[in-house]
Amino acid sequence: MPYEPETDPAADLSDVQAGRDITLDELAVGLSAVRLMLRKLARAAETPSTPVELSDTIKGLRHLADSVGEHADRAEFLARVVEGDVPLAKTFKGSDPWGKAAQGTDREDYGGPAVIPTQWQLVHLAQQAKWALAQGGDADTTTYPEAMDGVGRGWESKEAQFRRQRERDAAVAREVLLIVCESCASGEGEHCRTKNGRVSEKPHVVRQREAESTVDARLGFLGTNPVAVPDA
Known part of the structure:
Protein backbone atom coordinates (compact mmCIF):
# COMPACT_ATOMS: atom_id res chain seq x y z
CA MET A 1 0.00 0.00 0.00
CA PRO A 2 1.49 3.39 -0.94
CA TYR A 3 2.68 5.74 1.78
CA GLU A 4 0.00 8.33 2.58
CA PRO A 5 1.53 11.27 4.50
CA GLU A 6 -1.81 13.09 4.73
CA THR A 7 -3.30 10.28 6.84
CA ASP A 8 -0.18 9.51 8.88
CA PRO A 9 -1.00 10.20 12.58
CA ALA A 10 2.72 10.53 13.27
CA ALA A 11 2.83 13.69 11.13
CA ASP A 12 1.40 15.81 13.99
CA LEU A 13 4.35 16.44 16.31
CA SER A 14 2.78 19.11 18.50
CA ASP A 15 2.57 16.79 21.51
CA VAL A 16 6.25 15.80 21.47
CA GLN A 17 8.06 19.06 20.68
CA ALA A 18 7.60 22.66 21.75
CA GLY A 19 9.39 24.38 18.86
CA ARG A 20 9.96 23.75 15.19
CA ASP A 21 12.46 20.94 15.91
CA ILE A 22 12.56 18.41 18.71
CA THR A 23 15.33 18.77 21.27
CA LEU A 24 17.23 15.76 22.57
CA ASP A 25 15.86 16.54 26.01
CA GLU A 26 12.29 16.36 24.64
CA LEU A 27 13.19 13.10 22.88
CA ALA A 28 14.52 11.62 26.12
CA VAL A 29 11.42 12.63 28.08
CA GLY A 30 9.10 11.35 25.34
CA LEU A 31 10.85 8.00 25.19
CA SER A 32 10.75 7.73 28.98
CA ALA A 33 6.98 8.28 28.85
CA VAL A 34 6.66 5.49 26.27
CA ARG A 35 8.71 3.18 28.50
CA LEU A 36 6.44 3.90 31.46
CA MET A 37 3.30 3.28 29.39
CA LEU A 38 4.65 -0.06 28.16
CA ARG A 39 5.46 -1.12 31.71
CA LYS A 40 1.95 -0.12 32.83
CA LEU A 41 0.35 -2.08 30.00
CA ALA A 42 2.46 -5.13 30.88
CA ARG A 43 1.36 -4.89 34.51
CA ALA A 44 -2.30 -4.40 33.57
CA ALA A 45 -2.16 -7.37 31.18
CA GLU A 46 -1.38 -9.66 34.13
CA THR A 47 -5.08 -9.57 35.09
CA PRO A 48 -7.26 -8.98 32.00
CA SER A 49 -11.03 -8.70 32.45
CA THR A 50 -11.51 -11.87 30.43
CA PRO A 51 -9.45 -14.94 31.38
CA VAL A 52 -6.77 -15.15 28.68
CA GLU A 53 -3.15 -16.08 29.34
CA LEU A 54 -1.13 -13.14 27.97
CA SER A 55 2.27 -14.25 29.23
CA ASP A 56 4.01 -13.87 25.87
CA THR A 57 2.53 -10.42 25.32
CA ILE A 58 3.55 -9.33 28.82
CA LYS A 59 7.10 -10.52 28.29
CA GLY A 60 7.20 -8.80 24.91
CA LEU A 61 5.96 -5.51 26.38
CA ARG A 62 8.55 -5.62 29.14
CA HIS A 63 11.31 -6.39 26.65
CA LEU A 64 10.13 -3.51 24.45
CA ALA A 65 10.05 -1.21 27.49
CA ASP A 66 13.66 -2.11 28.29
CA SER A 67 14.67 -1.38 24.69
CA VAL A 68 12.88 1.97 24.66
CA GLY A 69 14.49 2.73 28.02
CA GLU A 70 17.94 2.27 26.51
CA HIS A 71 17.08 4.78 23.80
CA ALA A 72 15.75 7.19 26.44
CA ASP A 73 18.92 6.94 28.52
CA ARG A 74 21.06 7.49 25.43
CA ALA A 75 19.02 10.51 24.37
CA GLU A 76 19.37 11.95 27.87
CA PHE A 77 23.15 11.51 27.70
CA LEU A 78 23.29 13.10 24.24
CA ALA A 79 21.22 16.01 25.55
CA ARG A 80 23.98 16.63 28.11
CA VAL A 81 26.56 16.32 25.35
CA VAL A 82 25.00 18.93 23.08
CA GLU A 83 24.60 21.31 26.02
CA GLY A 84 28.36 21.13 26.55
CA ASP A 85 28.27 19.31 29.89
CA VAL A 86 30.32 16.34 28.64
CA PRO A 87 33.99 16.68 27.54
CA LEU A 88 34.71 15.22 24.10
CA ALA A 89 37.93 14.23 22.38
CA LYS A 90 38.91 16.63 19.61
CA THR A 91 39.70 13.79 17.22
CA PHE A 92 38.96 10.11 16.75
CA LYS A 93 41.64 7.54 17.56
CA GLY A 94 42.92 7.78 14.00
CA SER A 95 43.45 11.54 14.47
CA ASP A 96 40.47 12.33 12.22
CA PRO A 97 38.80 15.61 13.18
CA TRP A 98 35.05 16.07 13.46
CA GLY A 99 32.55 18.92 13.44
CA LYS A 100 33.69 22.20 11.91
CA ALA A 101 37.30 20.98 12.04
CA ALA A 102 36.39 18.19 9.60
CA GLN A 103 35.00 20.51 6.94
CA GLY A 104 37.01 20.18 3.75
CA THR A 105 39.00 17.17 5.01
CA ASP A 106 39.32 13.73 3.45
CA ARG A 107 38.23 10.65 5.42
CA GLU A 108 37.94 7.98 2.76
CA ASP A 109 38.29 4.99 5.13
CA TYR A 110 35.12 5.93 7.03
CA GLY A 111 32.77 7.24 4.36
CA GLY A 112 33.84 10.86 4.29
CA PRO A 113 34.53 13.57 6.85
CA ALA A 114 32.54 13.43 10.11
CA VAL A 115 31.19 16.97 9.96
CA ILE A 116 27.85 15.81 11.42
CA PRO A 117 28.74 13.18 14.06
CA THR A 118 26.52 10.19 14.68
CA GLN A 119 25.23 9.40 18.15
CA TRP A 120 27.69 6.52 18.41
CA GLN A 121 30.60 8.75 17.40
CA LEU A 122 29.66 11.18 20.17
CA VAL A 123 29.51 8.34 22.69
CA HIS A 124 32.93 7.19 21.46
CA LEU A 125 34.40 10.70 21.70
CA ALA A 126 33.02 11.06 25.23
CA GLN A 127 34.58 7.75 26.24
CA GLN A 128 37.91 8.82 24.75
CA ALA A 129 37.85 12.09 26.67
CA LYS A 130 36.84 10.37 29.91
CA TRP A 131 39.70 7.90 29.58
CA ALA A 132 42.22 10.65 28.78
CA LEU A 133 41.12 12.76 31.74
CA ALA A 134 41.33 9.73 34.04
CA GLN A 135 44.99 9.33 33.08
CA GLY A 136 45.75 12.73 34.55
CA GLY A 137 47.51 15.62 32.89
CA ASP A 138 46.04 18.06 30.43
CA ALA A 139 43.76 16.14 28.11
CA ASP A 140 43.05 17.81 24.77
CA THR A 141 39.26 17.92 24.88
CA THR A 142 36.45 20.07 23.54
CA THR A 143 32.69 20.39 23.90
CA TYR A 144 29.91 19.88 21.38
CA PRO A 145 28.92 23.58 21.19
CA GLU A 146 32.55 24.54 20.62
CA ALA A 147 33.27 21.84 18.03
CA MET A 148 30.00 22.35 16.14
CA ASP A 149 29.89 26.15 16.18
CA GLY A 150 28.15 27.23 12.95
CA VAL A 151 27.58 23.64 11.72
CA GLY A 152 24.27 21.88 11.17
CA ARG A 153 21.74 24.69 10.90
CA GLY A 154 18.82 23.41 8.88
CA TRP A 155 20.26 19.89 8.82
CA GLU A 156 18.02 16.82 8.63
CA SER A 157 18.82 13.14 9.10
Whole structure:
Protein backbone atom coordinates (compact mmCIF):
# COMPACT_ATOMS: atom_id res chain seq x y z
CA MET A 1 0.00 0.00 0.00
CA PRO A 2 1.49 3.39 -0.94
CA TYR A 3 2.68 5.74 1.78
CA GLU A 4 0.00 8.33 2.58
CA PRO A 5 1.53 11.27 4.50
CA GLU A 6 -1.81 13.09 4.73
CA THR A 7 -3.30 10.28 6.84
CA ASP A 8 -0.18 9.51 8.88
CA PRO A 9 -1.00 10.20 12.58
CA ALA A 10 2.72 10.53 13.27
CA ALA A 11 2.83 13.69 11.13
CA ASP A 12 1.40 15.81 13.99
CA LEU A 13 4.35 16.44 16.31
CA SER A 14 2.78 19.11 18.50
CA ASP A 15 2.57 16.79 21.51
CA VAL A 16 6.25 15.80 21.47
CA GLN A 17 8.06 19.06 20.68
CA ALA A 18 7.60 22.66 21.75
CA GLY A 19 9.39 24.38 18.86
CA ARG A 20 9.96 23.75 15.19
CA ASP A 21 12.46 20.94 15.91
CA ILE A 22 12.56 18.41 18.71
CA THR A 23 15.33 18.77 21.27
CA LEU A 24 17.23 15.76 22.57
CA ASP A 25 15.86 16.54 26.01
CA GLU A 26 12.29 16.36 24.64
CA LEU A 27 13.19 13.10 22.88
CA ALA A 28 14.52 11.62 26.12
CA VAL A 29 11.42 12.63 28.08
CA GLY A 30 9.10 11.35 25.34
CA LEU A 31 10.85 8.00 25.19
CA SER A 32 10.75 7.73 28.98
CA ALA A 33 6.98 8.28 28.85
CA VAL A 34 6.66 5.49 26.27
CA ARG A 35 8.71 3.18 28.50
CA LEU A 36 6.44 3.90 31.46
CA MET A 37 3.30 3.28 29.39
CA LEU A 38 4.65 -0.06 28.16
CA ARG A 39 5.46 -1.12 31.71
CA LYS A 40 1.95 -0.12 32.83
CA LEU A 41 0.35 -2.08 30.00
CA ALA A 42 2.46 -5.13 30.88
CA ARG A 43 1.36 -4.89 34.51
CA ALA A 44 -2.30 -4.40 33.57
CA ALA A 45 -2.16 -7.37 31.18
CA GLU A 46 -1.38 -9.66 34.13
CA THR A 47 -5.08 -9.57 35.09
CA PRO A 48 -7.26 -8.98 32.00
CA SER A 49 -11.03 -8.70 32.45
CA THR A 50 -11.51 -11.87 30.43
CA PRO A 51 -9.45 -14.94 31.38
CA VAL A 52 -6.77 -15.15 28.68
CA GLU A 53 -3.15 -16.08 29.34
CA LEU A 54 -1.13 -13.14 27.97
CA SER A 55 2.27 -14.25 29.23
CA ASP A 56 4.01 -13.87 25.87
CA THR A 57 2.53 -10.42 25.32
CA ILE A 58 3.55 -9.33 28.82
CA LYS A 59 7.10 -10.52 28.29
CA GLY A 60 7.20 -8.80 24.91
CA LEU A 61 5.96 -5.51 26.38
CA ARG A 62 8.55 -5.62 29.14
CA HIS A 63 11.31 -6.39 26.65
CA LEU A 64 10.13 -3.51 24.45
CA ALA A 65 10.05 -1.21 27.49
CA ASP A 66 13.66 -2.11 28.29
CA SER A 67 14.67 -1.38 24.69
CA VAL A 68 12.88 1.97 24.66
CA GLY A 69 14.49 2.73 28.02
CA GLU A 70 17.94 2.27 26.51
CA HIS A 71 17.08 4.78 23.80
CA ALA A 72 15.75 7.19 26.44
CA ASP A 73 18.92 6.94 28.52
CA ARG A 74 21.06 7.49 25.43
CA ALA A 75 19.02 10.51 24.37
CA GLU A 76 19.37 11.95 27.87
CA PHE A 77 23.15 11.51 27.70
CA LEU A 78 23.29 13.10 24.24
CA ALA A 79 21.22 16.01 25.55
CA ARG A 80 23.98 16.63 28.11
CA VAL A 81 26.56 16.32 25.35
CA VAL A 82 25.00 18.93 23.08
CA GLU A 83 24.60 21.31 26.02
CA GLY A 84 28.36 21.13 26.55
CA ASP A 85 28.27 19.31 29.89
CA VAL A 86 30.32 16.34 28.64
CA PRO A 87 33.99 16.68 27.54
CA LEU A 88 34.71 15.22 24.10
CA ALA A 89 37.93 14.23 22.38
CA LYS A 90 38.91 16.63 19.61
CA THR A 91 39.70 13.79 17.22
CA PHE A 92 38.96 10.11 16.75
CA LYS A 93 41.64 7.54 17.56
CA GLY A 94 42.92 7.78 14.00
CA SER A 95 43.45 11.54 14.47
CA ASP A 96 40.47 12.33 12.22
CA PRO A 97 38.80 15.61 13.18
CA TRP A 98 35.05 16.07 13.46
CA GLY A 99 32.55 18.92 13.44
CA LYS A 100 33.69 22.20 11.91
CA ALA A 101 37.30 20.98 12.04
CA ALA A 102 36.39 18.19 9.60
CA GLN A 103 35.00 20.51 6.94
CA GLY A 104 37.01 20.18 3.75
CA THR A 105 39.00 17.17 5.01
CA ASP A 106 39.32 13.73 3.45
CA ARG A 107 38.23 10.65 5.42
CA GLU A 108 37.94 7.98 2.76
CA ASP A 109 38.29 4.99 5.13
CA TYR A 110 35.12 5.93 7.03
CA GLY A 111 32.77 7.24 4.36
CA GLY A 112 33.84 10.86 4.29
CA PRO A 113 34.53 13.57 6.85
CA ALA A 114 32.54 13.43 10.11
CA VAL A 115 31.19 16.97 9.96
CA ILE A 116 27.85 15.81 11.42
CA PRO A 117 28.74 13.18 14.06
CA THR A 118 26.52 10.19 14.68
CA GLN A 119 25.23 9.40 18.15
CA TRP A 120 27.69 6.52 18.41
CA GLN A 121 30.60 8.75 17.40
CA LEU A 122 29.66 11.18 20.17
CA VAL A 123 29.51 8.34 22.69
CA HIS A 124 32.93 7.19 21.46
CA LEU A 125 34.40 10.70 21.70
CA ALA A 126 33.02 11.06 25.23
CA GLN A 127 34.58 7.75 26.24
CA GLN A 128 37.91 8.82 24.75
CA ALA A 129 37.85 12.09 26.67
CA LYS A 130 36.84 10.37 29.91
CA TRP A 131 39.70 7.90 29.58
CA ALA A 132 42.22 10.65 28.78
CA LEU A 133 41.12 12.76 31.74
CA ALA A 134 41.33 9.73 34.04
CA GLN A 135 44.99 9.33 33.08
CA GLY A 136 45.75 12.73 34.55
CA GLY A 137 47.51 15.62 32.89
CA ASP A 138 46.04 18.06 30.43
CA ALA A 139 43.76 16.14 28.11
CA ASP A 140 43.05 17.81 24.77
CA THR A 141 39.26 17.92 24.88
CA THR A 142 36.45 20.07 23.54
CA THR A 143 32.69 20.39 23.90
CA TYR A 144 29.91 19.88 21.38
CA PRO A 145 28.92 23.58 21.19
CA GLU A 146 32.55 24.54 20.62
CA ALA A 147 33.27 21.84 18.03
CA MET A 148 30.00 22.35 16.14
CA ASP A 149 29.89 26.15 16.18
CA GLY A 150 28.15 27.23 12.95
CA VAL A 151 27.58 23.64 11.72
CA GLY A 152 24.27 21.88 11.17
CA ARG A 153 21.74 24.69 10.90
CA GLY A 154 18.82 23.41 8.88
CA TRP A 155 20.26 19.89 8.82
CA GLU A 156 18.02 16.82 8.63
CA SER A 157 18.82 13.14 9.10
CA LYS A 158 18.99 10.54 6.36
CA GLU A 159 15.74 9.08 7.69
CA ALA A 160 14.00 12.40 7.07
CA GLN A 161 15.28 12.37 3.50
CA PHE A 162 14.03 8.80 3.02
CA ARG A 163 10.61 9.78 4.38
CA ARG A 164 10.38 12.78 2.07
CA GLN A 165 11.31 10.56 -0.87
CA ARG A 166 8.50 8.13 0.03
CA GLU A 167 6.07 11.03 0.29
CA ARG A 168 7.17 12.28 -3.12
CA ASP A 169 6.80 8.84 -4.69
CA ALA A 170 3.31 8.42 -3.22
CA ALA A 171 2.29 11.86 -4.49
CA VAL A 172 3.58 11.02 -7.97
CA ALA A 173 1.59 7.75 -7.98
CA ARG A 174 -1.58 9.69 -7.19
CA GLU A 175 -0.81 12.43 -9.72
CA VAL A 176 -0.30 9.90 -12.52
CA LEU A 177 -3.94 8.85 -12.26
CA LEU A 178 -5.07 12.46 -12.71
CA ILE A 179 -3.36 12.76 -16.10
CA VAL A 180 -4.63 11.48 -19.44
CA CYS A 181 -1.88 9.32 -20.94
CA GLU A 182 -0.66 10.45 -24.36
CA SER A 183 0.56 6.95 -25.19
CA CYS A 184 -2.50 4.81 -24.45
CA ALA A 185 -5.23 7.40 -23.81
CA SER A 186 -5.96 6.05 -20.33
CA GLY A 187 -8.02 8.68 -18.56
CA GLU A 188 -8.33 9.97 -15.01
CA GLY A 189 -8.37 7.16 -12.48
CA GLU A 190 -7.28 4.58 -15.07
CA HIS A 191 -4.01 2.70 -15.18
CA CYS A 192 -2.02 2.60 -18.38
CA ARG A 193 -2.57 -0.27 -20.82
CA THR A 194 -0.42 -2.19 -23.24
CA LYS A 195 -1.14 -2.21 -26.99
CA ASN A 196 -3.29 -5.31 -26.59
CA GLY A 197 -5.31 -3.71 -23.77
CA ARG A 198 -3.74 -5.30 -20.70
CA VAL A 199 -3.60 -3.16 -17.55
CA SER A 200 -0.10 -2.25 -16.41
CA GLU A 201 1.08 -1.37 -12.92
CA LYS A 202 3.60 1.05 -14.40
CA PRO A 203 2.53 4.13 -16.36
CA HIS A 204 4.01 5.13 -19.70
CA VAL A 205 7.11 7.30 -19.42
CA VAL A 206 5.45 10.45 -20.79
CA ARG A 207 2.65 10.23 -18.21
CA GLN A 208 5.11 9.43 -15.41
CA ARG A 209 7.39 12.34 -16.29
CA GLU A 210 4.50 14.81 -16.38
CA ALA A 211 3.35 13.63 -12.95
CA GLU A 212 6.89 13.88 -11.54
CA SER A 213 7.32 17.38 -12.92
CA THR A 214 4.03 18.55 -11.38
CA VAL A 215 4.74 16.99 -7.97
CA ASP A 216 8.36 18.13 -7.82
CA ALA A 217 7.33 21.70 -8.51
CA ARG A 218 4.70 21.48 -5.76
CA LEU A 219 6.85 19.78 -3.11
CA GLY A 220 10.13 21.52 -3.85
CA PHE A 221 12.13 18.65 -5.32
CA LEU A 222 14.85 18.81 -7.91
CA GLY A 223 14.67 15.61 -9.96
CA THR A 224 14.40 12.87 -7.35
CA ASN A 225 16.25 14.86 -4.68
CA PRO A 226 14.81 17.33 -2.18
CA VAL A 227 16.12 20.84 -2.58
CA ALA A 228 18.63 22.14 -0.05
CA VAL A 229 17.21 22.47 3.44
CA PRO A 230 16.69 26.17 4.32
CA ASP A 231 19.45 27.71 6.42
CA ALA A 232 21.72 24.69 5.92
